[in-house]
Amino acid sequence: MSQPIILYSHKAGPNPWKVAIILEELGIKYETKFLGMPAEVKGKEYTAKNPNGRVPAIDDPNTGITLWESGAIIEYLVDRYDTSAKLTYTSSPEKYYIKQWLMFQMFNNFHPEKLPSAIERYANEVKRVTMVLNNALEGKEYLVGDKCTYADLSFVTWGALAPFITGEQHKINFDEYPNYKAWMERLNARPAVKKVLEDKQKVMSG
Amino acid sequence: MSQPIILYSHKAGPNPWKVAIILEELGIKYETKFLGMPAEVKGKEYTAKNPNGRVPAIDDPNTGITLWESGAIIEYLVDRYDTSAKLTYTSSPEKYYIKQWLMFQMFNNFHPEKLPSAIERYANEVKRVTMVLNNALEGKEYLVGDKCTYADLSFVTWGALAPFITGEQHKINFDEYPNYKAWMERLNARPAVKKVLEDKQKVMSG
Structure with a gap:
């Protein structure tokens, strides 16, 4: 992994920071872009990325994926980058x-x-x-x-x-x-x- | 798989039926137990299974797991029983x-x-x-x-x-x-x- 993940965030809302915690825990390089509310978050440029018009979303240039919904982003990051299962279990249940x-x-x-x-x-x-x-x-x-x-x-x-x-x-x-x-x-x-x-x-x- | 999954449900709420759809789609044998609201759903017997006191929950006697939250149950069922990826993709993104x-x-x-x-x-x-x-x-x-x-x-x-x-x-x-x-x-x-x-x-x- 070489290029930083872009995290689309907002200063106040809880959910982008939830993703930031996982990025920090896993030592993944990332850059945060703070969007203004509601103009930027509901604007054309961002809703082309996330049609739901909410933060967070991420761009991962290493895989080319753009993803939104904090829960899905967290599971993506763990799946992809937590190769030693630091924050997860691979066993059932x-x-x-x-x-x-x-x-x-x-x-x-x-x-x-x-x-x-x-x-x-x-x-x-x-x-x-x-x-x-x-x-x-x-x-x-x-x-x-x-x-x-x-x-x-x-x-x-x-x-x-x-x-x-x-x-x-x-x-x-x-x-x-x-x-x-x-x-x-x-x-x-x-x-x-x-x-x-x-x-x-x-x-x-x- | 031989024993039916037990689905804890309620007649009216949407979420247990969401799980039933996945069970039907995958041809998984199951039995539905309808609980009364709020007495049974908030009662001791059921909250020992699901401390959140909500339906749905499942017992899967084939694996011994008890699980709640419809989204987690759906992902469990697909992971475990959708071996031909009928309802999912195994590829990224x-x-x-x-x-x-x-x-x-x-x-x-x-x-x-x-x-x-x-x-x-x-x-x-x-x-x-x-x-x-x-x-x-x-x-x-x-x-x-x-x-x-x-x-x-x-x-x-x-x-x-x-x-x-x-x-x-x-x-x-x-x-x-x-x-x-x-x-x-x-x-x-x-x-x-x-x-x-x-x-x-x-x-x-x-």
């Missing part, structure tokens, strides 16, 4: 459990347009998801097997937003979910995750 | 494009709890998704390559609900999306899809 948790994450993604009208319902949903994760992590360090996989990493940006999405009124006390809290701390302590969250902080404040 | 559209479908799933408050916004979103699909299908019979894959099939139950979800007031004229309409008709004409939609009709009216 583990590889399917990873998919299960990735899909669960996708399904519970924050949909920016669907948010503010129903803060209370949204807060309850965040609580419910946190509890499902907390229970799944009972006696375990990671969701699948005994190592950090892309299933775990797919929750990092969700976890970073979760405390803020519920508003002051419906604030969640994450101390009530000790397995979840320890897991998030474990994920956030990884050098690749730290780097990406710092990069995000930088572009958001810059 | 096609196999990643299939994932991309499956993820797009998952992301735009109807979330029953998040519905009624904002019918207009929801109708606009259904229109948007229909238009994205209509554009992607320009000059093509299927989303990826030149055959029907599990990416196409994952949209069948979404397509069946879409006209009803918007209410009379925001009704969508699907004639404005001829590629989408012809594609849905093509998918709905498949024997496996017909059978599942008829099965659904039967249990809903029975």
